Amino acid sequence: MRRIEFHNRVRELKEIMKILDVEPSLITFVYGPINSGKTTLVSHLIEGLPEEYVVFYINLRGRFISDYRDFIKVLFKIEREKNYKEVLKTISEISAETLKFSGIPVAESVMNALFKEKSYEDVFEFLEEYFTTIAKNKRPVLIIDELQVVGDLKIDGLLMYKLFNFFIRLTKELHLCHIFAVSSDSLFIENVYSEAMLDGRCRYLLVDDFDQETAAALLEGHGFTDDETAVAWEYCGGKPVCLVEMIYADNREQIAKDMLKTRITQLKDLLDYLDYTKPRITIGEDEYAVEKEDVIGIIGRFADVKCINDEGLNRPAKYFLIKDNLLFLDPAQGTIKPQSRLNLLALREVLRR
């Protein structure tokens, strides 16, 4: 089976290592357009971390969480035949290998106790003690991927606020555990960005598509001619997932054209749909109808630029386009751009018709 090796991300990895090198004091939000390589970067990072780190990686993608029990299930993983003390002992004393866990390992008895408690305060108290024990010998790192999955979840109040409070406690107050929250959902990141309780308590790390030089280096390594590299950049830009698809393809130019054709069809269909219905978008407490002309108005802004300022745009139409993964909002830079080069080309093509 062919597999493409991890490519570059030198700057991002350096930045993360700099964060990991000092005691935890801020929550790190890793964000970027969809399929830009956030999960791949984090997985690569975990593989290469020195032994002093104990990593807990939890990916909420595709996980269904509707109540307290579901939440406990995604957070923890039962470590059979070990009691709580033994699990902690294992984690804090083993030094032969780097410790990486998907889910936080606990004994079955602990899991059962957590199920019974039904209070977040108890869970967070337990976790605080857990990380304190680990931190005596090691440096715990907690990574939650696709955190927006629990973004709107209300279980006994908004779960997100409790989680943020807990993260602040582990970083800013106790300096106990590094926290990385990863998300492709830019509306979620925008909420985080404007959340007063996080002000001065977090930092943002953008993992964007590759720049032209980095993309070209990847393709060169896979035997692309200059012409093929030019086609790849024209259609895929620096979107890793798209470049990988081209690397595997027999007819590279054809696959690029096919990908664009698909995107154009999807976009035309979306605009056609707006002729018949006005989707509703909730902003604050109120619902607003999305007007097709406002959507076209925003799309039209990309006729000759790749990126626009996130100001003065019709909000329901903007949120609709972001929710639909056509546009990516970068709240830290106050800009909006298509999620991918393919999306940009499709937008322009549809505008021309």
Ligand SMILES: Nc1ncnc2c1ncn2[C@@H]1O[C@H](COP(=O)(O)OP(=O)(O)O)[C@@H](O)[C@H]1O
């Ligand atoms: N640094 C990289 N080197 C090689 N391939 C990559 C890299 N980053 C991403 N990819 C490719 O792009 C795909 C999508 O990346 P992923 O990490 O899932 O994106 P995200 O988590 O940002 O949505 C991966 O499955 C992989 O094939």
Ligand SMILES: [Mg+2]
């Ligand atoms: Mg991901």
